[in-house]
Amino acid sequence: MRYPIWRIGVFIAAAVWPLLWLYEAWSFALGPDPGKVLVDRLGLGTLILLLITLGMTPLQKLSGWAGWIAVRRQLGLWCFAYVVLHLAAYCVFVLGLDWSQLGVELRKRPYIIVGALGFLSLLVLALTSNRYSQRRLGSRWKKLHRLVYVILGLGLLHMLWIVRADLKEWAIYASIGALLLVLRVPPVARRIPRRITKKATTATKA
Amino acid sequence: MLIKLPKASDCQESDVTPESFYLSRRSLLGGALAGIAASSLPRWVSADEAARYPDVEPGKAPNWFAEKLPATKWQAVTVKDESITPFKDATHYNNFYEFGTDKGDPAKNAGSLKTEPWSVVIDGEVAKPGRYALEDFMKPYQLEERIYRLRCVEAWSMVIPWMGFPISALLKQVEPTSKAKYIRFETLQDAKSMPGQRSSFGLIDWPYVEGLRLDEAMNPLAILAVGMYGRELPNQNGAPLRLVVPWKYGFKSVKSIVRISLVSEQPKTTWQSIAADEYGFYANVNPTVDHPRWTQARERRLPSGLFSPNVRETQMFNGYSDEVASLYTGLDLRKNY
Numbered sequence: 001m002r003y004p005i006w007r008i009g010v011f012i013a014a015a016v017w018p019l020l021w022l023y024e025a026w027s028f029a030l031g032p033d034p035g036k037v038l039v040d041r042l043g044l045g046t047l048i049l050l051l052i053t054l055g056m057t058p059l060q061k062l063s064g065w066a067g068w069i070a071v072r073r074q075l076g077l078w079c080f081a082y083v084v085l086h087l088a089a090y091c092v093f094v095l096g097l098d099w100s101q102l103g104v105e106l107r108k109r110p111y112i113i114v115g116a117l118g119f120l121s122l123l124v125l126a127l128t129s130n131r132y133s134q135r136r137l138g139s140r141w142k143k144l145h146r147l148v149y150v151i152l153g154l155g156l157l158h159m160l161w162i163v164r165a166d167l168k169e170w171a172i173y174a175s176i177g178a179l180l181l182v183l184r185v186p187p188v189a190r191r192i193p194r195r196i197t198k199k200a201t202t203a204t205k206a
Numbered sequence: 207m208l209i210k211l212p213k214a215s216d217c218q219e220s221d222v223t224p225e226s227f228y229l230s231r232r233s234l235l236g237g238a239l240a241g242i243a244a245s246s247l248p249r250w251v252s253a254d255e256a257a258r259y260p261d262v263e264p265g266k267a268p269n270w271f272a273e274k275l276p277a278t279k280w281q282a283v284t285v286k287d288e289s290i291t292p293f294k295d296a297t298h299y300n301n302f303y304e305f306g307t308d309k310g311d312p313a314k315n316a317g318s319l320k321t322e323p324w325s326v327v328i329d330g331e332v333a334k335p336g337r338y339a340l341e342d343f344m345k346p347y348q349l350e351e352r353i354y355r356l357r358c359v360e361a362w363s364m365v366i367p368w369m370g371f372p373i374s375a376l377l378k379q380v381e382p383t384s385k386a387k388y389i390r391f392e393t394l395q396d397a398k399s400m401p402g403q404r405s406s407f408g409l410i411d412w413p414y415v416e417g418l419r420l421d422e423a424m425n426p427l428a429i430l431a432v433g434m435y436g437r438e439l440p441n442q443n444g445a446p447l448r449l450v451v452p453w454k455y456g457f458k459s460v461k462s463i464v465r466i467s468l469v470s471e472q473p474k475t476t477w478q479s480i481a482a483d484e485y486g487f488y489a490n491v492n493p494t495v496d497h498p499r500w501t502q503a504r505e506r507r508l509p510s511g512l513f514s515p516n517v518r519e520t521q522m523f524n525g526y527s528d529e530v531a532s533l534y535t536g537l538d539l540r541k542n543y
Binding site: 105 | 291292295298299303307309310362402405406407408409410480496498499500501504506508509510511512515517
């Protein structure tokens with residue numbers, strides 16, 4: 001395994017937040033409605049991890065350092081882990097484990113439907129993130145994993161529908177997301193100077 | 207023969223804390239605090255009254271408030287079998303978008319709000335319009351403590367001891383004309399002290415506007431509040447003057463009021479202007495009419511612990527049906543949400 005310390009560092013950096021929040025909730029540092037705070041933070045964490053994951057390829061191209069790609073799958077899986085926690089926290093703290101209410105929410109609330117679609121898509125990507133699936137799906141794997149761009153759209157829409165009065169925070173995430181997508185449009189992507197091209201190709205395969 | 211039927215919110219003799227308990231608690235507090243009294247002597251006067259509720263941060267009461275305090279009618283309205291939300295939660299977890307959209311933003315940012323001097327404009331369909339300095343505005347009224355449930359449209363709730371006076375008393379003073387059908391309230395607009403009003407991505411067209419039908423405003427439960435937890439309002443809770451209408455969602459209870467107008471047409475309220483399909487003019491607490499994005503059937507009574515969630519059924523009119531349901535006979539509450 002290449003870059004072991006880098007990989008472990010990323011692992012710790014991603015794992016530490018939910019543990020810290022749980023500790024804060026347990027020690028009453030999250031205010032009178034800690035469940036809601038956890039749901040919100042885990043949701044935002046999912047979006048931020050998705051943006052970071054999508055930032056790895058452009059970063060690798062710009063810097064030529066293969067370490068970015070080495071942690072891409074791990075970051076994608078962390079994104080999935082956060083969304084699982086987000087969903088679990090929503091079910092426990094917002095719905096109070098009332099499953100019939102979940103059915104109502106899934107039928108009636110567009111932002112819940114969009115969130116559920118995003119979750120299912122992330123589930124598919126997480127399940128096919130292993131090497132076995134890569135081999136089995138062959139060229140279709142890459143096509144399938146382009147679903148991540150759709151997930152970004154779903155995630156941003158999900159957040160937009162929750163915002164009530166001030167779009168500033170949402171606008172920041174949306175513009176970062178838009179930038180990351182623009183960098184992938186072929187005419188733009190071609191113009192990004194590729195440094196140490198050879199290393200980059202081998203790293204993508206690794 | 208007149209038969210007096212007790213209302214659910216009526217205060218009964220048996221609800222009153224025995225004076226001996228109350229006094230012994232005070233002497234206990236006094237004794238415990240006496241030790242540090244020497245080092246913090248100047249704070250004593252206000253801290254004494256604040257001790258009515260535990261852990262209340264003493265404020266700096268304006269003179270007019272301190273003068274009114276001794277004559278306050280304590281516990282004029284109470285809630286049965288429900289505990290009062292801790293002061294810290296009621297003052298550090300709330301919405302006041304003028305200071306930011308996070309629940310902690312008002313407490314963090316409202317220090318910049320200058321509440322003295324403060325003036326209130328009364329205008330529109332009234333016999334006695336004018337601009338009043340707050341201390342003059344407050345002169346005619348005796349303070350009453352009203353312990354009310356507060357239900358936020360976001361499905362959380364609290365129980366808060368407010369101090370204020372009925373709007374009906376104000377209306378008696380200013381004498382609405384026969385054309386007056388609604389009452390309109392306006393919050394301060396001051397981008398310098400209110401960072402939320404400076405956001406260029408904000409969806410709200412400031413100032414914040416709310417309103418009531420005149421008969422709703424005349425209901426004895428509807429009050430203008432100047433204090434909570436036995437002290438003046440903290441800035442983040444809408445100092446120095448705010449509305450409290452306990453049978454409606456919290457956003458109706460407009461904060462830091464600078465203008466009260468009697469009008470003939472239904473005023474266009476702030477949340478109606480942003481999303482009319484989500485927030486209606488009436489905004490009565492109603493468990494059978496969902497917000498388009500979430501259910502209103504239940505609420506999280508705060509504080510709601512992570513491992514002991516305090517979720518309960520929401521009551522029609524927030525439990526004040528006996529007092530207010532008659533205001534809405536014949537009105538389709540599904541359409542007039």
